[in-house]
Amino acid sequence: MNNSVLWYTTRGAGAVSLVLLSAVVVLGILSVLRVQTTGWPRFLTVGLHRNLALMTLVFLTLHIVTAVVDPFTHLGWLAAVVPFSSYYRTFWLGLGTIAFELLLAIVLTSLVRGFIGQAAWRLLHWLTYAAWPFAVLHGVGTGTDAWSAWLFTLQAFCVIAVLAAIGYRFMTGSRDPLADARSSFQGAVDRREPR
Amino acid sequence: MEPKDTPHARVRARDAGMRLLTRLTTGAAVSAVIGVGLFGAVSAYTIPGTATTSTITSSSSSTSTSAGLQSSTTPVTSSSSSGVAVSGGSR
Amino acid sequence: MSAPQLLAGPDPSRGSERRAEHVARLGPLPKGGHALIELLVRTGLTGRGGAGFPVGLKWRAVTTASHGSAVVIANGAEGEPHSRKDRLLMTSRPHLILDGAMLAAASVHAKQVVLYIGEEHHAAMRSMSGALTERTEHERRMVRIVAAPPRYVAGDSSATVHLVDAGIATPTTTPPSPRDRGVGGAATLVQNVETLAHVAVIARTGIATDTVLITVAGGVRAPGVFEVNVGTPLGDAVQLAGGASEPVRAVLVGGYFGQWVEPAEAWSLPLDPHALRARGLSLGCGVIGLVPASHCAVCEVAGIMRYLASESSAQCGPCFFGLRALADACTRIAERGTDPGDLQRLQRWSAEVQGRGACKHPDGVVMFLQSAMKTFGDDFAHHPAHIRRSA
């Protein structure tokens, strides 16, 4: 019967989505850090970041669709859209719903970056740091059953990778070589305080 | 400018980078699809009462999507009920 | 020797001319409008802030983009280190400037006028705000004073708009040019205060003014500001400043964004915006700087380059890093002596920096350096290692 196939596919797609999402986050940070070697140009980091992000959405869709159509869970489409509306693992599923909707917003705004402008896009992109933890917690919460050992290994791997990247990013200062000089000059010619 | 930095060399580096991007992307896509099957099988295997043999063959023969999904259909009868148990028990 | 037109009347050193005296001397403020713009086009008046753009054409452009709600900025930032003429005009003839600003506002359909004054020009600030209290209620409501930070780029037209709008006096990317989209998005006319004073005179006489304000600085006995007839030989202007205090190595015509000229050629140069332009020179903001032969030209240039590099607003990489690299190379030559590698780098980096800023700061600096390396070619080619004198 296909029901169990759906059930396993949901879990498989969920796990894969988490790995992909973590890779996307790491790549995004690497691009901010301007990582580059001979044979690994900077546009490769950015291109991979974009491609994997789109791929993540595909597998997340698979994850959600299979979960919803699986008769055993009786989730219903509402649970996939409205956070905390499912009777089944209400809280942990809700986190997943939120994470998905955040990621959707992040990807869509990135696709129309030119129209909404760099500042707005950048602001929205910070939501990643909210979406990723939600996704991880969703995995931990819904995955805590017989096979959690596998999931934990996987999640531990993702969490370590992402935290390492985040830590390195915030330990090291801005990569814009002009940042310091610019802010000091602007400080000198800033007359915004009421005259 | 160093001799390595000639426009021609940079064009070649660009093309190489583009090819690498395509390869890495397709590679990621393929392994992601396999991963769905693999993790699905793993979850099937780790659910109590599932036939061990079926998933061993699955994980070993999981070179393509179909292989990954095929395998997880094998333990259906035994595990679909346990699937209910899982969702029910975890409510 | 010259018949003053801007500084006619009471001795400028006596300070701010009162409105009554100003009106008694020159008569009431005539009407601005289309006719005035056409008159300015015919007279060929050019801007006196440095860029030297034809005033009439600029006013036409702003009027076209105006839609009845343009803004006029009277630019009295005077960030050019040796220039004094804008301050002298603001402290002695405030109503001439206000007249010009009002005529501009009427002509380009502006509802707002901003007096943009360097915040360290205290006397000018007092004079202008004092004069404002003598104007009509309607004018006082139109005009406001904005204090500009004492930085070189604060006088850039886009920087004036940025300070009025956002409170930060850094240049912004053009296009859009302020004349198309400036203060609050409205078409904005940014005009140097001397230029506006000329307009106030032209509007009354109906004929072109034939004088320019010159600041003579450096190796002269009595440095200062002088109003001379257009076309006056540069040497005569130097004589007005008491003549050279010692033998002259070179003359910097037009301020830091100007050109170096050998004395032999300099004395006969006509102080005329159009004639100078025809010779590939520029009157710029009207600064004539004499470098004494006792000074080391290379060290002078290196000192000015360091200053101009430090005045980059650090918004555009090529300007910030390029000007620093150029200034450092000049300083190395000045301190450690000529190095062929540095000379080559100066040429290469100049080419790389040219035209690659949001504003014209890097271009101005490169022009200055190119002119210096042409005029002081031998000095740069055979400069001995020695500790630099203060520039």
Next chain:
Amino acid sequence: MTKQFELAVDRIKCDGRGLCAEILPERIRLDSWGYPIVAPGPIPEHLMGLAARAVDDCPVLAIALRRAQVQKQRPK
């Protein structure tokens, strides 16, 4: 006459990420400090795809394609 486009860099937005020069070396090189120098003139048809890619991939939206036009002198 087909539409012609040229690349324009916003010098203030640009912080020298260098992707554009990697993607379109035929038209863009980096100066001594890592900031792009764009070859003047319209982009040839066969490079438009890469030019668009360079525009899309700029992490700070500092480079844009715009209609090729003759620059008039503008007042400062």
